Amino acid sequence: MFDYIIVGAGSAGCTLANRLSEDPKIKVCLIEAGPKDKSFFVHVPLGLIGMMHSKKMNWRYYTESEKELNNRKLFWPRGKTLGGSSASNAMCYIRGHAWDYDHWASLGNKGWSYNEVLPYFKKAQNQMRGADTYHGTGGPLNVDDLRVKNPLSVAFVAAAKQAGHEYNPDFNGVTQDGVGYYQVTQINGQRCSSAVGYLRPSEARPNLVVITEALTTKILFKGKVAVGIEYEKKGKRDVINAKREVILSGGAINSPQLLMLSGVGDKTELEKLGIDCVQDLPGVGKNLQDHLDALVVTREKTFHSVGFSPVALLRSLKGIVDYLLFRKGNFTTNIAEAGGFAKTSPELSEPDVQFHFSPCFLDNHGLNLWQTVRHGYSLHACNLRPKSRGALSLVSRDPHDAVRINAGYLSHPEDIEVMLKGIKLSRQILAQPSFERFRGEEVFPGKSVQSDDELRAFIRRKAESIYHPIGTCKMGADNMAVVDSELKVHGIEGLRVVDASIMPTLVGGNTNAPTIMIAEKASIDILSKQRLTEDKEQAALNEA
Numbered sequence: 001m002f003d004y005i006i007v008g009a010g011s012a013g014c015t016l017a018n019r020l021s022e023d024p025k026i027k028v029c030l031i032e033a034g035p036k037d038k039s040f041f042v043h044v045p046l047g048l049i050g051m052m053h054s055k056k057m058n059w060r061y062y063t064e065s066e067k068e069l070n071n072r073k074l075f076w077p078r079g080k081t082l083g084g085s086s087a088s089n090a091m092c093y094i095r096g097h098a099w100d101y102d103h104w105a106s107l108g109n110k111g112w113s114y115n116e117v118l119p120y121f122k123k124a125q126n127q128m129r130g131a132d133t134y135h136g137t138g139g140p141l142n143v144d145d146l147r148v149k150n151p152l153s154v155a156f157v158a159a160a161k162q163a164g165h166e167y168n169p170d171f172n173g174v175t176q177d178g179v180g181y182y183q184v185t186q187i188n189g190q191r192c193s194s195a196v197g198y199l200r201p202s203e204a205r206p207n208l209v210v211i212t213e214a215l216t217t218k219i220l221f222k223g224k225v226a227v228g229i230e231y232e233k234k235g236k237r238d239v240i241n242a243k244r245e246v247i248l249s250g251g252a253i254n255s256p257q258l259l260m261l262s263g264v265g266d267k268t269e270l271e272k273l274g275i276d277c278v279q280d281l282p283g284v285g286k287n288l289q290d291h292l293d294a295l296v297v298t299r300e301k302t303f304h305s306v307g308f309s310p311v312a313l314l315r316s317l318k319g320i321v322d323y324l325l326f327r328k329g330n331f332t333t334n335i336a337e338a339g340g341f342a343k344t345s346p347e348l349s350e351p352d353v354q355f356h357f358s359p360c361f362l363d364n365h366g367l368n369l370w371q372t373v374r375h376g377y378s379l380h381a382c383n384l385r386p387k388s389r390g391a392l393s394l395v396s397r398d399p400h401d402a403v404r405i406n407a408g409y410l411s412h413p414e415d416i417e418v419m420l421k422g423i424k425l426s427r428q429i430l431a432q433p434s435f436e437r438f439r440g441e442e443v444f445p446g447k448s449v450q451s452d453d454e455l456r457a458f459i460r461r462k463a464e465s466i467y468h469p470i471g472t473c474k475m476g477a478d479n480m481a482v483v484d485s486e487l488k489v490h491g492i493e494g495l496r497v498v499d500a501s502i503m504p505t506l507v508g509g510n511t512n513a514p515t516i517m518i519a520e521k522a523s524i525d526i527l528s529k530q531r532l533t534e535d536k537e538q539a540a541l542n543e544a
Contacts, residue, residue, distance in 0.1 A: 002029040002209070004526070005229055005242045006249055007216045007258065009034075010084020011512055012499040012519035013249035014194035015124070018140065018201065019523035021208040026530070029240055030199075031211045031231060033254075034080035037195050042087045044323070045184075045191055046308075046331045049366055051088035057081040058088065061253060061402055068410035070460050075365055076405065077467060078251060082212065083193030085251070086512050089467065090356070091184040091191060091334040093143045095121055095172045096507025096514055097350045107504055108477050109485045111521075120520040121172075121513065134173045140197035141516060142187035146337055147328050149181060151306045152359035152377045152438060153337040157181065159432035160355075163425075165342060176508065177351055179340030185512070186334075189327025194516060217399040219246055219262035219495065221278050226495035232399075244530065245494045249519070252469040252501040253392060256285040257403045259473070259482075259497075260394050264489065273397050279491045283480035285403070285472050288390035289506045291354075292409050293382040293466035294419055294459050295362060296426040299440030305375035306438070308333065308360040335360065336380075341508070344421035353422040354509060355429075356380040356466070363444070365464065376443065379430060381422030382466050384508040387412035392472055409463070419459050420452060468511045473501035486525045487518075498522040 004020055006013045009032035017030040034057055041047035041054065051058060061076040079085035098114035105113035122136030128144040131137045160179035161167055168178030185192045203210055214233040219226055220241075228241040248255040259265055263278035265285065270277050300307050308330065322329030335358050341351035360366075361376030390408030395401045410416050423445065430439070441447070445458040473482040473489075482489060483502050489495040500515045507514050 001241045001243050002027045003242070003244045003530075004028050004247060005240055005245075006030045006247045007229060008032065008084065008248065008250035008254060008499065009082045009195065009199070009210065009212075010079060010249060010251055010499065011086045011194045011515040014083060014198040015516050015519035016247060016249060016498060016523055017208060017210070018198040019520065020526065021202055021205050023527070024205070024207050027207050029209045029211065031214050031216055031229070031240070032082055033215045034082070034212065036212050037082040037087050037193065039081075042081065042083070042193065043190050043196075044331055045091060045186060045189070045334050048088055048090060048335065051079075052077055052365055052367055059253070059402075061405060063405040063407045066407060066409050068416075068460065069463060074407065074409075074465050075367070076253075076465055076469065077365070078253060082199060082210075083195030085467070086185070086193040087191070087195060089510075089512055090336045091186060092182040092336055092339075092356070092510045093172070093185050093513055094182070094509035095517070096509040097176050099350045100505070100507040104475070104504055109475050109504065111485055112475075117517055117521060120517045124513075124516050124520050134170070140201065141185060141194070141513075142192040142197060143183050144186050145183055146181055146334070147186075147189050147332040148330060148337075150308070150333065150337060150359035152300070153181070153357055155434045155438060156338045156357040156377075156379070156429070158434035160340060160429045162432040162434060163429045165340060165429075168340065171341065171509070176341045177343070179338070179355070181338050182334070182336060184334050186332070189323070189332040215399060216258060217261070219258060219264075221262070221492075224279065224491060225493040242494065245496060245526065247526075248473075248495075248497045249499045251499050252288070252472050253403060253405070255497050255499055255501045256392055256472040257394065258399075259284050259489075261397065261399055264492065269393065273394055275397060279489070281482055281490060283474060283482045285392035286389075286480060287471040287474045287504070288392060288405075288407060288469060289386060289388075289471045290390075290407055290409070291382040291384065291466045291468040291506065292386065292415070292419065292463050293380050294423050294463045295378050295380055295444055296423060296430060296442065297361060297363065297378045297444040298376055298430060298435075298442050299361070300375040300377060300438050301440035302375075302438060306359070307375055307377055308335070339380075341384075342425055344418055344425070350508060352384050352418055352508075353425065354382050354384055355426065361443075376440070377438065379426045380466060381419070381426045383415055383418040383422065385506055386415045388415050407465070410460070416456055416459060419463065420455055423455055423459070468506065470500045470503040470506055470511060473497045474504045475502045476504055487522050496522065496526070
């Protein structure tokens with residue numbers, strides 16, 4: 001028997017496994033559906049392209065036909081290995097805006113204001129620039145400057161300044177506004193996933209057991225108390241019991257799926273599938289939010305491409321040698337080297353659009369990158385705080401069946417207007433003199449697409465996810481909340497959800513660093529509760 005069972009070894013799960021197992025008296029089991037993170041594609045930063053294609057280490061979800069996006073089914077890659085999506089993302093270290101966390105607190109979530117969560121961001125971090133008011137050192141998550149800056153990325157930063165955007169050397173510091181280069185979760189030129197940062201130093205501990213390639217199929221309950229899990233490995237099912245808690249860290253898709261399969265969710269929906277309802281929580285799977293993203297893509301006209309393309313990389317013997325011997329060069333790129341944050345309206349108090357600049361020709365998530373020899377550069381613009389909401393639902397009682405994802409993109413009319421303004425800002429930047437020597441034909445949206453209506457049609461035709469789904473087990477006290485401010489599932493003992501699904505609203509930026517922060521904070525709450533329980537148990541023994 002274990003004290004704690006953690007389901008999902010992603011950004012949150014690896015963090016929890018490390019922190020909870022620091023106490024040698026606490027027995028922890030970490031269980032992951034995917035394989036170990038041994039692949040070359042995981043650890044070499046440029047390998048994120050390969051991770052998009054992997055069927056073994058990527059859940060490769062698709063949404064249902066999205067009504068407001070010309071009924072397209074959008075690709076949702078999610079990590080399926082130790083480290084989860086932190087083993088396959090673009091490694092941008094972004095926390096979001098201080099307003100986001102103050103907003104969570106204003107919704108009734110005690111302890112989640114920016115000033116209250118900042119210490120956990122700092123605790124997680126090993127900032128290579130050194131410690132200051134906003135950054136910490138000595139933590140498991142290494143945060144470093146890029147080892148390579150492509151000339152096109154340099155041109156982007158210069159062009160954005162020419163377009164009137166301020167240069168910002170630290171998006172996680174005093175202010176988020178402006179443009180610059182992203183810091184990345186890398187160490188010595190390699191990816192620093194949560195598995196590398198948190199799990200590697202702890203996985204040899206005798207009180208931590210890690211099980212991979214094991215799909216958790218059900219949470220086991222005794223009345224209203226979670227007492228363990230059922231899982232499947234190599235075609236056989238087995239059970240693991242938990243003395244204290246079962247903690248779900250499967251992410252915004254898998255955590256609500258497992259809750260519903262186990263009888264926690266909307267009673268009416270569960271009973272339609274023949275699932276006995278343990279706890280009626282209609283908010284499970286609801287409140288789905290994601291950052292929708294639109295690309296402006298331009299051909300590069302220089303004879304010898306300076307951007308990244310399959311041909312350029314494959315012929316780059318120097319790049320291979322630089323990486324193998326010195327952990328430098330093009331293979332250390334995160335693809336999204338530069339970017340920034342902007343306001344689409346001057347009356348806004350915080351940015352509502354984020355840019356990611358990629359010095360390569362991107363389309364369809366890069367899935368067709370190796371089938372094209374086109375050189376180019378791409379500028380992403382995403383709406384940071386969409387008002388649209390979606391939902392997840394079970395297809396069947398079979399845990400092998402992926403959930404039905406209705407993202408609800410652009411279902412709120414204001415969202416497409418923010419996207420429209422974002423594309424216009426992107427075009428303004430790319431039209432600046434710094435790009436003159438590189439600029440070829442604009443491929444997307446294309447020079448024939450100019451009017452607002454034409455751009456709106458382009459968004460509906462081409463916009464895609466930038467991989468930040470959250471909110472499906474939201475934190476709060478209202479009738480659609482799934483967990484409380486300590487992330488304990490309402491109405492159930494011994495069950496928590498600790499991952500991006502608990503976010504009540506999207507943060508203004510990438511979601512990996514916030515997810516790790518959530519796990520850091522949750523680990524303190526969990527251990528504090530355990531110490532309190534142990535003190536009460538000891539007091540009872542003393543009285544006896």
